[in-house]
Amino acid sequence: MKRNVIRTVTAALLAASLAGCGSSTAAASSSSSSASSSSSDKVIRVGASTTPHAEILNNVVKDVLAEEGWDLEVTEFTDYVTPNTALEEGSLDANYFQTLGYMEGQNEDKGMHLAAAVGMHIEPMGIYSSKITSLDDLQDGAEISLPNDTENTDRGLRVLIQAGLLKDPGTDGNLSETDFNGNSELNPHNYKITPVEAAQVSRTLDDVDIAVVNGNYALEADLPSTYPAIYVEQFDAETTIVRTNFIVVEEDQLDSEKTKALVKAVTSDKVKQYIEDTYKGAVIPSFIDEKGNPVTSD
Numbered sequence: 001m002k003r004n005v006i007r008t009v010t011a012a013l014l015a016a017s018l019a020g021c022g023s024s025t026a027a028a029s030s031s032s033s034s035a036s037s038s039s040s041d042k043v044i045r046v047g048a049s050t051t052p053h054a055e056i057l058n059n060v061v062k063d064v065l066a067e068e069g070w071d072l073e074v075t076e077f078t079d080y081v082t083p084n085t086a087l088e089e090g091s092l093d094a095n096y097f098q099t100l101g102y103m104e105g106q107n108e109d110k111g112m113h114l115a116a117a118v119g120m121h122i123e124p125m126g127i128y129s130s131k132i133t134s135l136d137d138l139q140d141g142a143e144i145s146l147p148n149d150t151e152n153t154d155r156g157l158r159v160l161i162q163a164g165l166l167k168d169p170g171t172d173g174n175l176s177e178t179d180f181n182g183n184s185e186l187n188p189h190n191y192k193i194t195p196v197e198a199a200q201v202s203r204t205l206d207d208v209d210i211a212v213v214n215g216n217y218a219l220e221a222d223l224p225s226t227y228p229a230i231y232v233e234q235f236d237a238e239t240t241i242v243r244t245n246f247i248v249v250e251e252d253q254l255d256s257e258k259t260k261a262l263v264k265a266v267t268s269d270k271v272k273q274y275i276e277d278t279y280k281g282a283v284i285p286s287f288i289d290e291k292g293n294p295v296t297s298d
Contacts, residue, residue, distance in 0.1 A: 044258050046247075047075045047083040049097040051219055052121070052275075052283045053245070056266075057096065060274040064265040070258075087250060088112050093258050094249045096120060100241060100290055103248055115251035118263045118295050119244040119288040121275055123215025125152075125159045126229030126282065130205040135163060135230055140189045142209035148195030150174050155233075156212035157193075163231045165191065215282045224280040232281050237292055244286040268297045 083095040146156030202221035
C-alpha cells in the first residue's frame, strides 16, 4: 500500500521493545533448533492474541490437528512484541496475531527472521448503530464516531467512502476528519465526524447515529450479536493482503513438518466454517499466501 496502513494492527504497535542481553543470540539459535526441528516432537507451540486468534486455535484447530496425531499448545499474549520475541528465541513454533506489513517491519527494524506461513483471517471494520438498521435511514447532520489514531481514522473514513456516505478526495495520504467536517463537497450530508480512542468507539453507540468500529473491538463488545453491522468493510486484492492476519514462523522452519501440519489444519473447511458461524462477519476467512494466492488444505 502507498499509505502507512500496512503497518497498523492496533495501538500496541507503539509498545516498547523488550530488553535483551549480549548472549541472547546463541541461546536463541540453540532453543530454536530444539523447539522446532525434531520430527519426533508432535507438539506444536503457537503464541496468539486472545480474540479471535486463540479462540480459533483452541476451539477448532486443536481438534483438527489431533486427528493427525499432533498436540497443539496455545499461549495467549496481550501485546504485539513478546510473541515475535518468543518465536525468534525458539520457545514457540509459530505465532498468530500479525499482518504481513507488521512482520516485515519487525524483520527490518529488529533484525528478526520471520516468515509468513499462511494467511488466516481479516477483521474488517464495520459500521454499527443502536438507532438505525440501514444506512438509507441516516439523516443529514448525523453524528459519526470512529477511531482517533492516524491509521484507523484514515481507514474508518475510507469505509465511510466505500459505503457511499462521503466523497473520495482522491488522495493516497492519510485522511482526517478535518478533510470532511464542514466540507460540503466531500461531505454533502454534513455528517459530524468525531474521532474517539479505538477501544472506546463501541461505547459511543448510544451517543452517535453510527460508529465505525474495528473488528476486534466489535467482538469484545458483542456487537455482531446485539447490533449487527449495517455495513462491512470491503477488500480488493491489494487490501486483502494488507489486512490479513498471518500464521508466522521462523524462516528456516517454513518447510518443516510442524509448519506443514499447522498450515493444513488452519486452512481446513472446519476452520473456515467455524470462523463464519462464530463471528458472523466480524472476522472473515482469508486463506492466502504472502502474494495473495489462495491456499487450501488439499
